[in-house]
Amino acid sequence: MNNNYFESYNKRTHVIGRISSAIVLVMLVGAPFLIGKVLGAMPDIGAAGKAFLSVGLVWTVSSVVEFLVYTPMLGAGGGYLAFITGNLINMKIPCAVNARDIVGAKTGTPENEIVSTLSIATSSLVTIIVLALGVALLVPLQPVLQSPTLQPAFENVVPALFGAMAYKYFRGNMKIAAAPLIVMSILFILVPSLTGSTSFMIIPAGALAIGIAYKFYKKAGA
Amino acid sequence: MNILSLLNSAPMYAICGGIIAFVAVVCAVFMVRAYRAGLAMGIDRVKLKRAITSSATFSLLPSVGILLGVIALSGSLGTPWPWLRLSVIGALHYETQVAQAAAEQVGMSSLSAAEMTPSGFATIALLMSVCIMWGMVLSIFFNKRYLGKLGGGRKGSGGTGFGDTAMTAMFIGLVSAYIGSYIGGFVSGGGLFSFSGSFMPLIVVVVSGLVMAGFIYLAEKKKLAWVESFSIAGSMLIGMAAAVVVKLFM
Numbered sequence: 001m002n003n004n005y006f007e008s009y010n011k012r013t014h015v016i017g018r019i020s021s022a023i024v025l026v027m028l029v030g031a032p033f034l035i036g037k038v039l040g041a042m043p044d045i046g047a048a049g050k051a052f053l054s055v056g057l058v059w060t061v062s063s064v065v066e067f068l069v070y071t072p073m074l075g076a077g078g079g080y081l082a083f084i085t086g087n088l089i090n091m092k093i094p095c096a097v098n099a100r101d102i103v104g105a106k107t108g109t110p111e112n113e114i115v116s117t118l119s120i121a122t123s124s125l126v127t128i129i130v131l132a133l134g135v136a137l138l139v140p141l142q143p144v145l146q147s148p149t150l151q152p153a154f155e156n157v158v159p160a161l162f163g164a165m166a167y168k169y170f171r172g173n174m175k176i177a178a179a180p181l182i183v184m185s186i187l188f189i190l191v192p193s194l195t196g197s198t199s200f201m202i203i204p205a206g207a208l209a210i211g212i213a214y215k216f217y218k219k220a221g222a
Numbered sequence: 223m224n225i226l227s228l229l230n231s232a233p234m235y236a237i238c239g240g241i242i243a244f245v246a247v248v249c250a251v252f253m254v255r256a257y258r259a260g261l262a263m264g265i266d267r268v269k270l271k272r273a274i275t276s277s278a279t280f281s282l283l284p285s286v287g288i289l290l291g292v293i294a295l296s297g298s299l300g301t302p303w304p305w306l307r308l309s310v311i312g313a314l315h316y317e318t319q320v321a322q323a324a325a326e327q328v329g330m331s332s333l334s335a336a337e338m339t340p341s342g343f344a345t346i347a348l349l350m351s352v353c354i355m356w357g358m359v360l361s362i363f364f365n366k367r368y369l370g371k372l373g374g375g376r377k378g379s380g381g382t383g384f385g386d387t388a389m390t391a392m393f394i395g396l397v398s399a400y401i402g403s404y405i406g407g408f409v410s411g412g413g414l415f416s417f418s419g420s421f422m423p424l425i426v427v428v429v430s431g432l433v434m435a436g437f438i439y440l441a442e443k444k445k446l447a448w449v450e451s452f453s454i455a456g457s458m459l460i461g462m463a464a465a466v467v468v469k470l471f472m
Contacts (some may be wrong), residue, residue, distance in 0.1 A: 009259045014366045016255075020248045021362045025355055027241045028311060032347035035303075038233045039340035043348040044328060051320075051327035051345075056353040059316065063356035071365060072372050073389050077252050079365050083357035084245060086311040089396065091284045094454075097393055098280055099273040102450050107386040108372070114260040115273045121253035122277040128246050130285035131292060131309045135301055138293070145290055152422060152469040153462035157287035159423035160461035162400045163430030164454050168438070169394050176391055180398035188406020192414070198403045205402070206395030213391035217384050 006110045010076055013117075017080030024084050065203060073097070073107065077117030085124040089199060090158055094165055095123045101168075176213045180205045225338045229300025238306035245310045276451040283458050291317065298333045303347055311354055324349040401427060422465055430461025 036042040066088060071079045074096055082092045099119035105112040134141060144150070170177040184205050188194055194201060228234075253274075260270045288308050295304035295317060307317050322333045324346040330337040333346075372385075404423040411419020437453035440446045449456075 005262055006259070009255070013252075013255070016251065017365065018362050020251075021358050024241070024245060024248070024310065025358050025362070027244065028351045028355065029348075031237055031241060031306070032344050032351060034237055035234065035347060036340070036344035038231075038237070039228055039344060041340035041344055043344040044341055045348075047327045047329075048324065048345050048349045048352070051324045051349050052352060054323055054327070056320075056349065059320070059353045060356050063354065064360065067357050067360040067364070068368075069392060071361070071368055072385070073392070076365060076369055077256055079369075080361050081249060081252055083361045084248065084311060085309075086354070087284070087288065087308075087313050088357075090313065091281060091288075093393070093396070095277050095280045097389075098454055099277050102276050103269045103273050107389045110263060111260075111265055111269075114256050114263070114265060114270070117252055117256035118260070118270060118273045119277040121249045121256065122274050123281040124249045125246060125253070126278050126281040127285040127288060128242060128249070128309050130282065131289055131305060132242070134286075134289035135292065135305045138296075138301060142293065145286075145293060149470070150466060152465035154287055154290050156423060156426040156462055156465045157284055157458070158400065159404060159426040160430045160458040160465075161284065161454070162397050163427035163461055164434040164457035165393075166397045166401060166427065167431035167434040168453075169390065169397060171435075171438075173390065173394055177394045177398060180395050181401060184398050184402025185405040186402075188402045189409045189415070190406075192406055192410040192419075195403045195407050195411070198399055201399040201403070202396045205399040206392040209391040209395035209398065210388050213387050214384065217387055 003110075006113075010113070013077045013080070017076060021080055021084055062199065069203075069206065073116075074120065075113040075116045077113060078120040081117065081120045081124060085120070085127070087127065089202070090161070091127070092120055092123055094161060095119055098165075098168075173213075175216060176209055179212055180208045183208060224335075225340070225343070226300055226335050228340065229338075229343060230302065234300060234302040238302040241306055242309045272451055276454075279452050279455040283455055283462070294318070295321065298335050298338065299343065299346070303343075307350060311358065312350070313354070316354060317350060320350050320353050321346050422468065425468055426461045426465050429464040430457040433457040433460045 032043050067083070070082065070088060070093060073093065074082050078096055082088055082096075085092070096116045096119045099115055100107075100112055103111070103115050105115045134145075145154070170181075184201060187201070257270055257274075261267060292301065292304045292308050295307075299321065304317065318333070325333040325337075325342070327349075328339075328342040328345050330342060404427060408419045408421045408424055409415060409417055434453060434457040437449055437456060441450045441453070
């Protein structure tokens with residue numbers, strides 16, 4: 001593989017990623033003010049500030065953790081795109097990990113950088129297309145999508161995703177998976193209110209899994 | 223003109239649709255660049271195509287789930303704004319929570335069109351944007367430096383080292399947290415050790431896991447490698463269908 005080519009590709013990816021992220025950021029923060037102009041009423045900055053202190057700080061911490069944990073998984077291109085397009089835990093991360101495994105790319109390699117970028121870009125475009133079609137067809141689609149018979153299916157998209165992923169990743173790594181699965185189950189059984197903070201519980205569960213994996217890695221190397 | 227007509231007006235669609243279109247162009251640019259770079263670096267064209275196909279099929283069903291989020295929020299926030307939020311940057315579990323908190327701060331008892339005012343909407347929209355923008359901000363300032371440091375660390379150890387195992391372990395932790403929450407929800411969701419919480423997520427986890435086992439059997443033992451690209455989407459679809467069937471007989 002041509003290392004110089006990859007380095008210049010990566011350099012350019014950072015330039016494009018930074019510029020496009022900055023433009024999207026300005027657009028997203030500017031949109032409420034533009035909408036305010038259309039509606040004839042600007043945002044109440046004081047109320048937004050108070051609400052930020054009540055919920056925003058939690059999400060800020062979560063964003064920092066997501067950045068630190070997921071950026072190495074996604075690489076440069078995938079990282080910029082994933083943080084622009086969102087839906088990380090329920091779609092982008094499993095999607096990129098799945099593509100990486102199907103192709104057989106290793107974390108930190110140029111191949112992983114390419115596959116991850118392709119995966120996140122494709123996933124984002126599919127969501128944009130599905131949502132655009134859905135919004136265009138909102139009236140005829142609404143009875144189908146909101147039919148009471150189909151509700152259990154759509155309420156269980158995430159369990160369906162993690163069930164499939166669990167089999168795929170647990171089967172070869174039961175030694176790593178057993179402890180986090182047992183510890184998390186016990187925690188959620190003893191403190192049921194934690195279900196509202198599942199996305200935060202990923203951090204201790206991930207740390208435990210990484211710790212165990214490191215122990216086995218060291219043992220194998222010894 | 224009532225508030226929902228205002229929130230569903232043509233200028234709202236133009237503002238939100240314009241931002242979504244820009245992001246779609248950014249995605250297309252990254253995709254084309256990555257594909258070309260992959261070919262130039264000698265990565266097999268078949269591998270690149272499999273990465274695209276598997277990601278497209280993978281994303282289809284979760285995207286329909288996200289569309290339901292748009293429909294759910296459209297009753298109180300109109301259609302264009304939830305369409306923007308969930309197409310770009312937003313996350314299904316995040317939007318309702320933040321919108322609800324912002325609604326309370328602007329004096330609404332709940333997030334509903336009946337109490338919505340133009341100023342209230344603009345404030346909610348601003349908060350939804352500001353609360354979740356930090357990942358993007360950190361990417362702008364630190365992505366290059368952070369990846370550079372990780373890359374530098376790897377050079378010394380040669381190859382990918384522990385990094386690859388660590389990423390798999392992190393993902394195992396993520397899945398464990400969610401499955402643990404379903405087990406906890408069933409055992410103690412209706413009261414500590416009452417076993418009266420919802421068991422539906424657990425059934426769906428088991429069914430989609432078993433279907434995935436079938437797909438892996440086909441791919442590995444029967445040498446049908448192409449099924450891998452559809453394994454996640456297929457497993458999810460059957461897992462979700464199981465929820466419908468179970469509900470019908472409950």
